Amino acid sequence: MQSLALARNLLFTPADRPERFGKAIAVGADGAILDLEDGVGLPSKQKAREAALALFQAPPSAPADFIWAVRLNHVTTEDGLKDLLAFRAAARRPSVVMLPKTESVAEVEIAVRHLKAEGGDGPQIVALIESGRGLGAAEAIATHPSVKAIAFGGADLAADLHATLAWEPVLFARSRIVQAAAAAAVAAFDVPFLDIHDMTGLSKETEMVKALGYSCKLAIHPAQIAPINAVFTPDPKELASARRIVEAFKQARGGACQVDGRMIDVPVVKAAQRTVALAERKAA
Numbered sequence: 454m455q456s457l458a459l460a461r462n463l464l465f466t467p468a469d470r471p472e473r474f475g476k477a478i479a480v481g482a483d484g485a486i487l488d489l490e491d492g493v494g495l496p497s498k499q500k501a502r503e504a505a506l507a508l509f510q511a512p513p514s515a516p517a518d519f520i521w522a523v524r525l526n527h528v529t530t531e532d533g534l535k536d537l538l539a540f541r542a543a544a545r546r547p548s549v550v551m552l553p554k555t556e557s558v559a560e561v562e563i564a565v566r567h568l569k570a571e572g573g574d575g576p577q578i579v580a581l582i583e584s585g586r587g588l589g590a591a592e593a594i595a596t597h598p599s600v601k602a603i604a605f606g607g608a609d610l611a612a613d614l615h616a617t618l619a620w621e622p623v624l625f626a627r628s629r630i631v632q633a634a635a636a637a638a639v640a641a642f643d644v645p646f647l648d649i650h651d652m653t654g655l656s657k658e659t660e661m662v663k664a665l666g667y668s669c670k671l672a673i674h675p676a677q678i679a680p681i682n683a684v685f686t687p688d689p690k691e692l693a694s695a696r697r698i699v700e701a702f703k704q705a706r707g708g709a710c711q712v713d714g715r716m717i718d719v720p721v722v723k724a725a726q727r728t729v730a731l732a733e734r735k736a737a
Contacts, residue, residue: 457549457577457601457640459731460484460520460669461685462678465645467492468501475513480675481682484520489536490553498532502539509545518734522549522579528563537567548576554609555580556587561597577601579642583609588626595637604671605630607644631666643667649674659684687728695728
């Protein structure tokens with residue numbers, strides 16, 4: 454199963470535009486999210502659902518670790534129920550499902566019960582936190598065993614908080630997502646950068662969320678993938694340091710040790726192991 458822990462980006466693609474499905478592969482994205490929710494108008498919901506179902510039955514050629522995901526409509530809406538029933542009846546179900554406006558563990562459980570194959574595993578869930586209520590429940594949501602990532606849904610969350618979607622006004626909420634993800638040992642995904650023409654702003658914000666603890670930034674345009682990758686892909690210096698940490702910890706047999714003048718313990722080693730795994734995945 455594809456690892457969300459190693460995703461640097463995922464590109465939203467409206468599910469009613471199947472001619473765009475391959476663009477994420479072409480631009481070097483780690484995965485594509487076929488969007489059935491906000492990216493699709495009400496008259497096109499059924500068309501989008503059918504196109505998404507067709508892709509998951511016969512996915513196009515892509516790298517083995519490419520992530521095909523789908524964002525459903527909210528599970529309590531009519532279209533959300535139609536989404537669940539359609540994928541429940543499908544011969545092949547998506548392995549990664551994004552749930553919008555998640556506010557409770559119960560919503561996750563509804564999706565998983567519909568989409569879990571009999572006797573098999575259910576999908577990996579990416580829970581979008583897009584409201585004050587959802588933010589309050591973020592840690593509980595993140596601890597559900599099917600949730601492998603929680604995402605900061607910036608625009609809707611800012612609106613619900615009566616805040617401006619800018620760095621300082623929503624820094625608390627952004628940080629809260631990181632804390633909830635860390636407590637549950639799952640990935641933290643950041644909101645897409647909405648100005649598709651401002652690559653300098655995108656790079657700066659991606660660097661800031663990486664420093665905050667995010668491991669992935671969602672994207673809404675193919676041109677955003679390269680700048681995001683440039684930030685989240687380890688450079689040679691980072692990789693060399695990570696490998697020294699991993700090797701030193703191995704030689705210390707799990708005990709605390711020192712590398713480059715820094716004391717190294719388990720959390721630091723885990724971060725270094727992810728850096729090495731990410732570099733090896735991209736080199737494969």
